[in-house]
Amino acid sequence: MKFDAALANRLGRRRLLKAGGGFALGGIASGLIAEGRDEVRLPLNGGPLSRPLSSAFPGKGGMIVQRTRPPLLETPLSAFREAFTPNDQFFVRWHWADFPTAIDADRFRLRVGGHVRRPLTLSLSDLLALPGIEYAAVNQCSGNSRGFFDPRVPGAQWGHGAMGNALWRGVPLKSVLDRAGVRGWAVSVRFSALDEPGMEGAPKFLKSLAIDHARDGEVMVAFAMNGEQLPLLNGFPLRLIVPGWYSTYWVKALSGIEVLNMPDDNYWMAKAYRIPVTPHASVIPGSKDYPTEPISRMVPRSWITSLPENQVVAYEPAILLGGIAMGGDCGVARVQLSADEGRTWHDARLLEDHGPFSFRVFEGRVPISRPGRVALLSRCTNNRGETQPLAANWNPGGFMRGCVETTHIELRHGL
Amino acid sequence: MPLAATIIAMAGLALIAIGPPGPRPVRPTATVEGPGFRFSPASVALPPDETLFPDDPQTAILNRTCLACHSAEMILTQPPLEREQWEAIVHKMRETYKAPLDDRDIPAILRALGRISADAAAR
Numbered sequence: 001m002k003f004d005a006a007l008a009n010r011l012g013r014r015r016l017l018k019a020g021g022g023f024a025l026g027g028i029a030s031g032l033i034a035e036g037r038d039e040v041r042l043p044l045n046g047g048p049l050s051r052p053l054s055s056a057f058p059g060k061g062g063m064i065v066q067r068t069r070p071p072l073l074e075t076p077l078s079a080f081r082e083a084f085t086p087n088d089q090f091f092v093r094w095h096w097a098d099f100p101t102a103i104d105a106d107r108f109r110l111r112v113g114g115h116v117r118r119p120l121t122l123s124l125s126d127l128l129a130l131p132g133i134e135y136a137a138v139n140q141c142s143g144n145s146r147g148f149f150d151p152r153v154p155g156a157q158w159g160h161g162a163m164g165n166a167l168w169r170g171v172p173l174k175s176v177l178d179r180a181g182v183r184g185w186a187v188s189v190r191f192s193a194l195d196e197p198g199m200e201g202a203p204k205f206l207k208s209l210a211i212d213h214a215r216d217g218e219v220m221v222a223f224a225m226n227g228e229q230l231p232l233l234n235g236f237p238l239r240l241i242v243p244g245w246y247s248t249y250w251v252k253a254l255s256g257i258e259v260l261n262m263p264d265d266n267y268w269m270a271k272a273y274r275i276p277v278t279p280h281a282s283v284i285p286g287s288k289d290y291p292t293e294p295i296s297r298m299v300p301r302s303w304i305t306s307l308p309e310n311q312v313v314a315y316e317p318a319i320l321l322g323g324i325a326m327g328g329d330c331g332v333a334r335v336q337l338s339a340d341e342g343r344t345w346h347d348a349r350l351l352e353d354h355g356p357f358s359f360r361v362f363e364g365r366v367p368i369s370r371p372g373r374v375a376l377l378s379r380c381t382n383n384r385g386e387t388q389p390l391a392a393n394w395n396p397g398g399f400m401r402g403c404v405e406t407t408h409i410e411l412r413h414g415l
Numbered sequence: 416m417p418l419a420a421t422i423i424a425m426a427g428l429a430l431i432a433i434g435p436p437g438p439r440p441v442r443p444t445a446t447v448e449g450p451g452f453r454f455s456p457a458s459v460a461l462p463p464d465e466t467l468f469p470d471d472p473q474t475a476i477l478n479r480t481c482l483a484c485h486s487a488e489m490i491l492t493q494p495p496l497e498r499e500q501w502e503a504i505v506h507k508m509r510e511t512y513k514a515p516l517d518d519r520d521i522p523a524i525l526r527a528l529g530r531i532s533a534d535a536a537a538r
Contacts, residue, residue: 047538048492056462068486069464097484102458106445128449152494154504169452198484199513229454236457267511 040064040076042159043309044147059231061088066156070094071233075161080305080324083352083359084136085164087226092233093141093162095205099195099253101232108237110176110221114190114259117181124223124237127171130179133220134169136358137243138326139250142273142295145405146398151285153398160303160405165326165359168241170222173257174215182211182259189214190264191240191249192256207249208264209242218243221254243357244329246295246400248273269294274397281400282393298328299402300388302335302362302380307409315371315411321348322363327382328402331356334381337366339374342390342404348378356383371411377404466491474527480516484508490528495536501528 041049042064052065057073066072073092079085105124112120141162146155156162177189190208197204213219220241223229230236235252242249248268264270274292275281280299283290302325307313319339325332331353336345348364368374381387392403447454466487468477481490496504505524508514516524 046494048494048535051492054462058459058461065488066492067488068462068466070485071461101461102456104445105447105454105456124447124454125449128447128452132451147494152496154493154496154500156489157492157494197512199515202513203511223454224452229452229457232457232459237454271511 042147042157044157044159045150046152048157057092057233059088060092060233063089063092064159064161066158070097070099072156072158073233074158075164077160077303077305077308079161079164080303080359081322081361083165083324083354083361084226085166085359087166087228087231087234090139090164090166090225090231090234091141091162093156093247094195094233094252096195096197096202098198099193103194103232103236103253105237108255110238110255110257112176112180112257112259114257115183115186115261116177116259117183118179120176120180122176127176127221127223127238130171130175132169133172134167135218135220135243136165136167136354137241138163138165138298138357138359139241139247140164140298140326142246142248142399143397145401148392148401149394149398150392151394153396155398162247165324165354166225167227167354168220168222169224169227170220170238170241172217173219173221173240174217176221176257177215177259180257180259182215183261185261186211186259187262188260188264190258190260190266191251191254192258193235193251194253194255203267205251206264206266206268207240207251208260208266208269209249211259213242244297246273246298248295273399275399276395280389280393280402281395283395285394285396295399298326299400300328300332300380300382300386301326301402301405302378302388303405304337304376304378304407306363307376307407309407310409312410312412312415314415315413316368318365318367319411320363320365321376321378322361323348323378324359324361325350325378325380326359327356327380327384328386329357330383332360332380333383333385335360335362335364336379336381337364338377338379339366339368341375342377342379345379368411371413373408373410376407376409379404468527468531473530476520476523477527477531480514480520480524481508484512484514490531491535493532493535495532496528498525498529501525501532504528 040053054065055061064074071092075091079089110122144162147157188208222241238254240251275295276283277291304323306322325335335348338345348362351361379388388404464486468474509516
């Protein structure tokens with residue numbers, strides 16, 4: 001069963017309110033689009049809350065504009081009612097404004113060098129000739145949900161939509177590295193791309209993986225996303241896929257692979273995207289001089305997406321809810337729902353399994369004793385047995401949020 | 416390639432070379448095919464970046480110091496930040512990201528950012 005947005009649109013809003021529970025409720029596209037305003041209000045932990053809702057970026061429709069240049073485009077929560085996120089609503093995040101806006105596929109080359117026996121210059125045809133792999137994986141920004149941090153922290157003020165799930169197709173990074181012949185003393189592999197710093201002397205965006213991780217056979221050089229070539233804004237023609245790890249490693253417009261004989265000390269590894277070495281990467285606000293490490297694997301998360309924040313619905317003693325969950329770097333074992341601040345939890349049913357790195361759609365009923373405003377919670381446990389905590393983490397980068405999220409709705413009699 | 420076409424192509428390349436930053440006038444046409452997949456040319460025309468900081472004596476300075484690298488939205492969407500937080504950000508923009516900020520402008524930039532935060536807190 002899927003959220004039936006098309007059906008919901010046909011039914012219209014009033015009818016949906018009368019219809020009560022059920023996924024048809026999910027079809028109300030946040031109410032804001034329907035009002036014809038080109039603006040959304042994100043339910044962040046304080047303002048500014050207003051953002052433009054725009055289809056001005058080619059190939060992208062109805063995106064929340066966090067920043068026009070370089071683009072930071074967020075996916076509305078209403079897009080997360082199915083396991084896969086459409087390419088035209090997949091979030092966008094560039095560090096530098098100077099990235100190519102036109103790319104000739106036949107002139108593009110991927111260069112592989114550094115500590116290898118045979119440096120390579122690969123065309124896209126060369127890559128297509130290698131054995132391919134395909135899997136679903138969630139791509140989530142390290143700072144997804146930063147706007148919910150308390151106290152607030154500077155940075156892109158994302159809601160929950162700096163993430164998406166796609167079916168990626170490409171070749172294993174291992175195949176490319178094996179073809180180049182990695183030297184025995186290799187330590188890490190660094191990835192570069194077609195984007196360039198806006199100012200001379202500023203650090204080019206580079207990310208690295210340890211050599212064993214790079215050669216695990218899962219990390220992918222992807223050329224297709226949900227069956228199509230990558231949108232330019234999502235990294236055409238090639239993007240690194242690091243399943244289970246945050247998006248900062250998923251280098252877009254990948255054009256260079258360099259095998260290093262030492263750990264990478266470039267700015268984007270040594271200074272940026274670092275988290276406290278503490279449980280949940282959490283520290284007390286104001287803390288100083290704690291050890292840090294590069295952010296890496298993702299943590300379990302879940303969101304109720306069948307109802308937008310502050311939706312008014314007809315009262316029922318057990319309301320049907322739907323949403324999506326992710327295990328982090330392994331599959332989803334369990335999703336539970338609560339309407340009493342976590343005192344009692346009710347198992348949701350997990351729908352189709354698209355693999356350990358994918359979103360998993362869930363649906364389930366949660367009892368609600370009386371009409372009025374209620375906070376709905378969802379809690380994911382992954383296949384490692386890690387469960388989302390109720391308490392939010394905090395760090396100055398606004399990274400790695402993973403706590404139980406809340407959706408408020410109001411139940412009324414007589415709608 | 417005929418001589419005329421070569422000259423046109425070279426002129427095109429020269430234009431590209433002196434073009435950035437900004438939209439590059441490349442119009443890719445070729446496709447690449449392999450087993451079960453075909454790459455088509457990819458290009459996008461990005462929308463104009465039109466948001467400005469309020470044009471008053473206090474915040475106008477941000478329009479000439481910040482917009483070379485990023486939209487005004489990056490600042491206008493921030494939560495209310497303390498002066499020390501803005502100082503750290505301005506320091507990072509200058510020292511790490513090489514924003515060409517003049518020493519003499521820093522106090523005025525910080526006052527302007529403080530004003531943006533005060534406005535954000537009032538909303």
